[in-house]
Amino acid sequence: MSPSFTPRVGVIVVAAGSGARLAMTEPKAFVELLGETLLERALHSVFGMLEPAQVVIVAPPTHLEQARVIGERAAGVIPGIMSVVAGGETRHASVEAGLACLNPGISVVLVHDSARALTPASAFDAVVAAVDSTGEGIVPALSVVDSIKRIGSGGEILGVVDRRDLAAAQTPQGFPRADLVGAYERAEHADYTDDAAVFSAAGHRVHVIEGHALSFKITTSWDLNRARHLLSDRFDGATVAAVPAAAAVPMAAPAAVSRVGIGVDVHAFGQGGNLWLAGLTWPGEKQLSGHSDGDAVAHALCDALLSATSLGDMGAVFGTSRPEFANASGEVFVRETIRLLSVAGFEPVHASVQIIGNRPTFSPRRLEAEALLARWVGAPVSLSATTTDGLGFTGRGEGIAALATALVRLRQ
Ligand SMILES: Nc1ccn([C@@H]2O[C@H](COP(=O)(O)OP(=O)(O)OP(=O)(O)O)[C@@H](O)[C@H]2O)c(=O)n1
Numbered sequence: 222m223s224p225s226f227t228p229r230v231g232v233i234v235v236a237a238g239s240g241a242r243l244a245m246t247e248p249k250a251f252v253e254l255l256g257e258t259l260l261e262r263a264l265h266s267v268f269g270m271l272e273p274a275q276v277v278i279v280a281p282p283t284h285l286e287q288a289r290v291i292g293e294r295a296a297g298v299i300p301g302i303m304s305v306v307a308g309g310e311t312r313h314a315s316v317e318a319g320l321a322c323l324n325p326g327i328s329v330v331l332v333h334d335s336a337r338a339l340t341p342a343s344a345f346d347a348v349v350a351a352v353d354s355t356g357e358g359i360v361p362a363l364s365v366v367d368s369i370k371r372i373g374s375g376g377e378i379l380g381v382v383d384r385r386d387l388a389a390a391q392t393p394q395g396f397p398r399a400d401l402v403g404a405y406e407r408a409e410h411a412d413y414t415d416d417a418a419v420f421s422a423a424g425h426r427v428h429v430i431e432g433h434a435l436s437f438k439i440t441t442s443w444d445l446n447r448a449r450h451l452l453s454d455r456f457d458g459a460t461v462a463a464v465p466a467a468a469a470v471p472m473a474a475p476a477a478v479s480r481v482g483i484g485v486d487v488h489a490f491g492q493g494g495n496l497w498l499a500g501l502t503w504p505g506e507k508q509l510s511g512h513s514d515g516d517a518v519a520h521a522l523c524d525a526l527l528s529a530t531s532l533g534d535m536g537a538v539f540g541t542s543r544p545e546f547a548n549a550s551g552e553v554f555v556r557e558t559i560r561l562l563s564v565a566g567f568e569p570v571h572a573s574v575q576i577i578g579n580r581p582t583f584s585p586r587r588l589e590a591e592a593l594l595a596r597w598v599g600a601p602v603s604l605s606a607t608t609t610d611g612l613g614f615t616g617r618g619e620g621i622a623a624l625a626t627a628l629v630r631l632r633q
């Protein structure tokens with residue numbers, strides 16, 4: 222499937238390492254952390270970026286199909302911008318394999334370790350913004366808090382390193398595409414431990430921006446346990462307070478386990494076309510006008526689900542920053558909303574939508590519509606309809622309103 226837009230940002234997610242230091246039977250990216258692989262967790266943030274990107278997953282040759290399934294699940298309704306390629310013996314070789322898969326239209330490249338699986342989407346957005354504003358390489362990094370010693374072969378301290386000169390580099394690291402590709406082509410060896418080193422060695426400048434505490438690399442079993450604890454405690458007040466305000470929405474969510482949301486949508490009847498309501502077409506009924514299919518039920522449902530998860534509303538989530546959703550159908554909006562809920566760590570429990578209007582006569586198709594919406598949402602959706610005794614715009618037959626509530630809970 223080809224995307225309905227041309228991304229200019231490409232994200233290479235390197236996931237081809239064996240994870241020798243983690244020492245599990247699966248390659249590290251395919252190790253599960255509370256029911257999801259590290260790769261899938263990393264991809265949730267990639268697909269949660271403000272600007273949709275081409276995503277290239279670099280996987281072990283033995284796990285290409287598994288990576289594709291994980292990638293498509295994480296991509297949700299926009300699978301056309303995701304591809305999988307086999308990695309190499311070293312991280313350097315894996316990045317080269319990823320670079321070779323970028324579409325011609327890509328001008329900014331981010332390279333990210335799947336091993337940094339809890340990195341929030343906001344960290345990706347910050348790197349893209351910094352590459353755009355500088356036109357140079359960008360590395361998120363944390364300052365070093367420990368005293369650093371230079372040691373001899375016998376373990377003796379030879380001297381002190383001034384930690385004010387040091388920063389611990391994270392990923393995603395971002396670069397202008399042409400310069401990064403050229404730097405990899407000219408690299409004299411494959412021992413560089415990150416992309417910034419390759420880029421600098423080619424004579425380009427790299428800037429550091431503030432990294433994120435959640436972007437730590439899962440290297441050992443201790444790191445995996447730390448990630449597990451952070452996720453389990455995610456909605457504990459203390460943990461949330463410890464995360465900077467710039468953290469992704471999932472981490473900023475309040476402490477409730479179950480949450481409710483509300484949504485309202487109104488569309489006027491237009492001229493010609495087919496009516497789309499609750500995911501169904503209604504032959505002989507007047508079309509609802511709007512920039513999409515005008516499905517007020519689907520839109521109210523999305524708003525209720527987004528509101529329950531404090532993700533904003535349809536205008537904020539599917540507005541001008543996401544042109545691929547212009548004129549999208551109700552199904553596309555609902556499925557993408559569910560994916561965003563999942564990224565935020567939530568799942569729907571139940572939703573209810575009431576249609577307010579004179580037409581169409583809804584009850585004969587209620588069960589059909591409920592079954593369809595339940596499939597999209599992955600939870601029961603109850604539908605009902607009412608009129609307003611001839612009062613107001615719905616009573617005058619000028620349009621349809623829909624009022625929705627949704628219950629969501631933290632994913633188990
Ligand atoms: N041949 C390789 C080696 C590493 N990586 C990726 O590079 C990132 C950083 O590497 P690291 O954390 O060191 O992962 P591993 O090489 O898998 O771990 P280890 O060194 O413990 O084996 C990881 O996301 C890893 O999957 C890769 O794509 N291809």
Ligand SMILES: C[C@](O)(CO)[C@H](O)COP(=O)(O)O
Nearest residue numbers: 312334390391392414415438
């Ligand atoms: C790219 C990196 O994560 C930046 O800190 C790091 O250099 C990877 O190093 P590793 O030796 O592959 O773990």
